Amino acid sequence: MAVGTSGPSGASEALPRPHAEFPYAERPYAEDGHGIEPDDLPDGLVVADESGRVVCFNAAAARITATPREAALGRPLEKALPLEDLEGRRWWSLTDPYGGLAIRAGQPERNLLLPGGREVLVSARYVRREPTGPVRRVVVSLRGTEARRRTERSHAELIATVAHELRSPLTSVKGFTATLLAKWERFTDDQKRLMLETVDADAGRITRLIAELLDISRIDSGRLEVRRQPVDLPAAVGRHVQAHLSNGQPPDRFLVRVHQPLPDCWADPDKIDQVLGNLLENAVRHGEGTVTIEVGAAPLKTADHAAKGTAVTVSDEGAGIPEESMGRVFTRFWRGSKRGGTGLGLYIVKGIVEAHGGSITVGRGPGGGAEFRFILPVGAPAYLA
Numbered sequence: 001m002a003v004g005t006s007g008p009s010g011a012s013e014a015l016p017r018p019h020a021e022f023p024y025a026e027r028p029y030a031e032d033g034h035g036i037e038p039d040d041l042p043d044g045l046v047v048a049d050e051s052g053r054v055v056c057f058n059a060a061a062a063r064i065t066a067t068p069r070e071a072a073l074g075r076p077l078e079k080a081l082p083l084e085d086l087e088g089r090r091w092w093s094l095t096d097p098y099g100g101l102a103i104r105a106g107q108p109e110r111n112l113l114l115p116g117g118r119e120v121l122v123s124a125r126y127v128r129r130e131p132t133g134p135v136r137r138v139v140v141s142l143r144g145t146e147a148r149r150r151t152e153r154s155h156a157e158l159i160a161t162v163a164h165e166l167r168s169p170l171t172s173v174k175g176f177t178a179t180l181l182a183k184w185e186r187f188t189d190d191q192k193r194l195m196l197e198t199v200d201a202d203a204g205r206i207t208r209l210i211a212e213l214l215d216i217s218r219i220d221s222g223r224l225e226v227r228r229q230p231v232d233l234p235a236a237v238g239r240h241v242q243a244h245l246s247n248g249q250p251p252d253r254f255l256v257r258v259h260q261p262l263p264d265c266w267a268d269p270d271k272i273d274q275v276l277g278n279l280l281e282n283a284v285r286h287g288e289g290t291v292t293i294e295v296g297a298a299p300l301k302t303a304d305h306a307a308k309g310t311a312v313t314v315s316d317e318g319a320g321i322p323e324e325s326m327g328r329v330f331t332r333f334w335r336g337s338k339r340g341g342t343g344l345g346l347y348i349v350k351g352i353v354e355a356h357g358g359s360i361t362v363g364r365g366p367g368g369g370a371e372f373r374f375i376l377p378v379g380a381p382a383y384l385a
Contacts, residue, residue: 050134120144169206216347219352224355244284259295282370307377361374
């Protein structure tokens with residue numbers, strides 16, 4: 001939103017329709033007649049005119065600074081918004097927006113302190129009529145630091161979790177390899193094989209954790225690539241069930257239902273394998289009784305319209321997920337039980353499904369256990385349509 005000031009003649013520099021409460025604030029009107037007011041902005045907005053006095057102080061700025069609007073309007077900027085840097089220096093004296101270098105366009109966002117030591121994120125823009133002319137307006141944006149602190153805590157938790165999960169397998173790998181190198185001749189072939197199998201299993205655990213971290217990085221940055229190909233979902237489910245049977249699960253542990261006819265499904269086969277593997281592993285590890293997998297056609301509701309989709313449902317007969325925890329299932333570090341895991345798998349599953357344009361939900365299954373259901377859109381990619 002642009003903000004105007006009064007020129008020497010008393011006329012507004014910008015739009016001729018001033019806001020009644022903020023006489024110096026422009027109100028850009030859309031074609032439908034609805035304007036944008038300073039109080040509509042989610043961030044704090046403070047505007048000072050060419051004399052350095054505050055002419056706009058929106059509701060978010062009043063909330064963030066705990067300063068009433070009436071107490072700020074008309075006051076010098078350094079008095080209405082007394083900011084200090086983290087070393088205790090007065091910010092407006094340090095930056096000198098009106099008397100500093102004429103080539104400056106503003107100040108980048110940084111952490112500053114309000115009276116009482118409360119941190120805020122502040123950025124400023126210096127508005128000039130000419131590239132090196134005098135400053136006509138100083139437009140200041142204010143943000144609270146709560147969201148950034150939550151992100152920093154999340155990153156710290158991720159680092160702590162990774163360090164904890166890596167320590168155990170790395171200790172095992174280091175210990176067994178050092179023992180084998182030092183005392184190779186003292187062990188029998190069976191003992192050597194057992195230790196090497198343990199090293200191999202722990203190395204695989206480390207590899208999976210690193211892959212999870214890479215997936216999280218791509219999901220958080222929006223860079224998760226989806227390479228769509230025709231996917232046979234019943235065949236993919238069958239492969240995962242067979243893998244669990246080969247690892248010792250009884251044949252009656254799984255029940256697969258496929259409801260024909262199925263629409264064509266175009267998806268990234270490797271990532272869909274990752275989703276199926278994670279959901280079946282969760283059902284086997286944390287659930288009980290029969291694990292039921294159903295595949296069938298289902299409508300997929302998007303923000304714009306309803307489309308055809310293919311749904312996969314995985315349910316078990318265990319204790320299920322408490323109602324109060326269902327809203328946190330797809331967040332980082334959520335664990336349904338103490339039976340191992342990093343708590344990152346379901347977060348990645350949700351990111352993969354949504355990268356395909358699909359949706360995933362959690363609820364209670366017919367047998368009382370947890371039920372996960374994801375729906376993928378069908379149809380060929382746009383370049384083949």
